[in-house]
Amino acid sequence: MLTIAQLLESLESLEPGLCGRIRGASPELIARLERVAERRLPEVQRQLLERMGEDLGGICAGFVGADMRAASLVERFEARGWIPPAPFVLVGVDDAGAPMDSFLRCAPDLAEPELVQFAMPGGVQALVASGPDNYRVMAPSLPAWLFRCAFTNFVGGRYRWVATAEVFEAQPDHGARFDALLSARGFFRQHGSDHMTGALWTQEAAVLWTRNALDDPVFVAIYADEPARVDELAFTLAGVTAMRRYSTVANDADADADEDEEDELG
Structure with missing residues (x-):
């Protein structure tokens, strides 16, 4: 099971200077996100926000539903007024107008939350039916998805x-x-x-x-x-x-x- 700290250690070897580019969100902003989300954030999301909740350093640039900054999540909650039902927790929104947002599915049968995507109500909807009852699994965990995005960008892009x-x-x-x-x-x-x-x-x-x-x-x-x-x-x-x-x-x-x-x- 890859942790956020282990992920960043691996990615620093691929993209020297990455850990100097990322910036974590403030404790106050993370607490505000929990208030508008009306639940305690999963530990893996909290780790991400503490390390890079203000700037992800380009790890998932160009991917759909990849804006995981704390401020962007707060803005989405306040603009839409919709709280995803359990076991879903909003973890990423799209900053380029695509209808798909990213969620952690924190089901008890999973060893760790898996990353899924569907369109939140209240905004542009996908052409294919989407929503909490029709989600798409993107990765077995949040660190795994970030690792795949980073390898695509930092290595594949060469x-x-x-x-x-x-x-x-x-x-x-x-x-x-x-x-x-x-x-x-x-x-x-x-x-x-x-x-x-x-x-x-x-x-x-x-x-x-x-x-x-x-x-x-x-x-x-x-x-x-x-x-x-x-x-x-x-x-x-x-x-x-x-x-x-x-x-x-x-x-x-x-x-x-x-x-x-x-x-x-x-």
Whole structure:
């Protein structure tokens, strides 16, 4: 179980200076948030707010429902006047107008709260039905979601090309097999990876695989500076299991062209 402190220690090694950029919210603002939320915040959210509740340092920049600043949450509660029902606790709002907000689902059957998203009433709604009865699980925990966002931004963002793929008939050992295969090829497995998230990288490429339950589909993102390297890694991973590859696209404005394709691998 990754704590916020362990998360930041891992991310500092990926993004030196990160811990100097983040800023925690004041105790007074955190207390005000608890008053308008009408409940005590989960410990993991309190840890996040104390360390980076004023500035998250770009960890989840560009992601939906990722504004987790204490002031933004207070503003949302005061503007909407809606308190999410148990077991949900508001943890993030979207600062770019998207209808999805982020919540911790603090159910007694969970070892730690999982991060889910749905649209809060009173604002713009998603095209697909959403709400507390129709939420989408984004990660098995808040630290896991932040780790995935940070690896995407701080590591994946270094490379010029990215391909995505998905393993629909995933098995519990697929993650471990991906890790073993990549480690044998010289990839470093970033501290913070676990049985639900694998973050591996070298100077030339990076791979992030994620799932939210052992029997869930596995999503894979492959990053490299050359499309040929992306292709090579995609076919290497397909040696573990068949996967559907969706696309290879430019990961930044400097890439010359996009390559759009959809292939069955394996």
